[in-house]
Amino acid sequence: MASLLWAGDAGAADGERLSSQFSNLIHPRKNLLGIKSTTVPNIDDSLNPEDDEDDVVDLAANSLLNKLIHQSLVESSHLVEVLQKDPSSPLYSVKTFEELRLKEEILKGIYAMGFNRPSKIQEMALPMMLAHPPQNLIAQSQSGTGKTAAFVLAMLSRVNALDLFPQCLCLAPTYELALQTGRVVEQMGKFCMNVNVMYAVRGNNIPRGTEITRQIVIGTPGTVLDWCFKRKLIDLTKIRVFVLDEADVMMDTQGFSDQSIRIQRALPSECQMLLFSATFEDSVLHFAERIIPDPNVIKLRREELTLNNIRQYYVLCENKIDKYQALCNIYGGITIGQAIIFCQTRRNAKWLTVEMMQDGHQVSLLSGELTVEQRASIIQRFRDGKEKVLITTNVCARGIDVKQVTIVVNFDLPINQAQEPDYETYLHRIGRTGRFGKKGLAFNMIEVNKLPLLMKIQDHFNSSIKHLDPEDMDEIEKIEY
Numbered sequence: 001m002a003s004l005l006w007a008g009d010a011g012a013a014d015g016e017r018l019s020s021q022f023s024n025l026i027h028p029r030k031n032l033l034g035i036k037s038t039t040v041p042n043i044d045d046s047l048n049p050e051d052d053e054d055d056v057v058d059l060a061a062n063s064l065l066n067k068l069i070h071q072s073l074v075e076s077s078h079l080v081e082v083l084q085k086d087p088s089s090p091l092y093s094v095k096t097f098e099e100l101r102l103k104e105e106i107l108k109g110i111y112a113m114g115f116n117r118p119s120k121i122q123e124m125a126l127p128m129m130l131a132h133p134p135q136n137l138i139a140q141s142q143s144g145t146g147k148t149a150a151f152v153l154a155m156l157s158r159v160n161a162l163d164l165f166p167q168c169l170c171l172a173p174t175y176e177l178a179l180q181t182g183r184v185v186e187q188m189g190k191f192c193m194n195v196n197v198m199y200a201v202r203g204n205n206i207p208r209g210t211e212i213t214r215q216i217v218i219g220t221p222g223t224v225l226d227w228c229f230k231r232k233l234i235d236l237t238k239i240r241v242f243v244l245d246e247a248d249v250m251m252d253t254q255g256f257s258d259q260s261i262r263i264q265r266a267l268p269s270e271c272q273m274l275l276f277s278a279t280f281e282d283s284v285l286h287f288a289e290r291i292i293p294d295p296n297v298i299k300l301r302r303e304e305l306t307l308n309n310i311r312q313y314y315v316l317c318e319n320k321i322d323k324y325q326a327l328c329n330i331y332g333g334i335t336i337g338q339a340i341i342f343c344q345t346r347r348n349a350k351w352l353t354v355e356m357m358q359d360g361h362q363v364s365l366l367s368g369e370l371t372v373e374q375r376a377s378i379i380q381r382f383r384d385g386k387e388k389v390l391i392t393t394n395v396c397a398r399g400i401d402v403k404q405v406t407i408v409v410n411f412d413l414p415i416n417q418a419q420e421p422d423y424e425t426y427l428h429r430i431g432r433t434g435r436f437g438k439k440g441l442a443f444n445m446i447e448v449n450k451l452p453l454l455m456k457i458q459d460h461f462n463s464s465i466k467h468l469d470p471e472d473m474d475e476i477e478k479i480e481y
């Protein structure tokens, strides 16, 4: 595999959305934590104006974070659901990569990556993706289940290394996500001689009239559109495989759906079209069906979050100092494996981190001002058990699995803009502890005036949240998990 072509200065990016984390990479903001070196990190506890605001969840950043932290497959116990465009045609699934009759060099690449057998979604998706004649596919499964590996395999299988023009086109929502996919092409295509990748992203200023000889182009919709129609760098009529990755994130970005549709319309009818998404709300499905003609549809349900295995408690407190004291008592009373503590604002998260560190706890702080790479590094350290406590805001509430967490603390209740309970966030915060049949514990630190909100949460989920007296050490010690 030859080198990747990257001619531009990403820092010169304008207009098109680069995720905020990428801009952080170019103009690094203050690094809150000395991530690499630290057991007791340096917290900059000076306050920024945004510290009192809720951390905003950025879908593209979360997708990237998921990619960075998923170094192995996320297993699922659910069955794959398949909806065939032609229900009478036989449905193939494979249990080994050999059954797919791949080119030798691709098989070598797969094994060099340490893959022994196809993942659950790959078992069904790969035979469809590699079929002759090519079939179109819409596939949805959560992050980490093997979608990227599957479509990279399809692209590599369909590329002709001797044809020196773009043959596979993959759209991604941001430069960083494009780069992650490019890395998989590079790894899996390690033994594919003379197959190369090119990035169509803002800042990669290829002069008009340049002949692109690389076979796989990965890019963001705006730049790809520009390269195809204005600069005439890519001839869409020669594309054999079109991949639209992260469709849910794409839809979240202004203009990307329309741009993607414009590109898709110019593709030849025999071009294979593949669309992937981690989530499948109705809007995503409608978009997918608009853009992918005659598709097969494959879905792998995600593991459902439940509060059934989780014992929930609440502690009534006057203020945050009181909450902290209660937390210390709980900490002193029960053996805590690993805990995640959620705060509503960065200000509270920072304050709590400093307090706990001063009391000698091994704590790390994950909040919105960190770059995605920094977040990934903190999550990895936490997973490795280097810190026992992770203090975070809502940036970490969705999607990110840390399996060994047994305790979740809501230092602040999740509340929405209307000052009502945010039920979904509550479920996502707490539901992570009781997964895979494990038991979990959740503590809610509640100011007296927030008690009605907690009661609403209890009613909403029809599950009991017990009162706990933080001074009653006997009672605390009885809590086992």
Ligand SMILES: Nc1ncnc2c1ncn2[C@@H]1O[C@H](COP(=O)(O)OP(=O)(O)OP(=O)(O)O)[C@@H](O)[C@H]1O
Binding pocket: 063, 066, 067, 070, 071, 072, 073, 074, 113, 114, 115, 116, 117, 118, 119, 122, 141, 142, 143, 144, 145, 146, 147, 148, 149, 150, 278
């Ligand atoms: N068949 C396989 N066997 C073992 N590991 C695999 C297999 N397929 C993929 N992986 C690995 O599992 C992880 C997740 O795979 P992949 O990135 O393809 O998932 P994804 O569904 O595309 O996730 P995301 O939506 O976050 O990109 C990666 O580290 C990848 O190398």
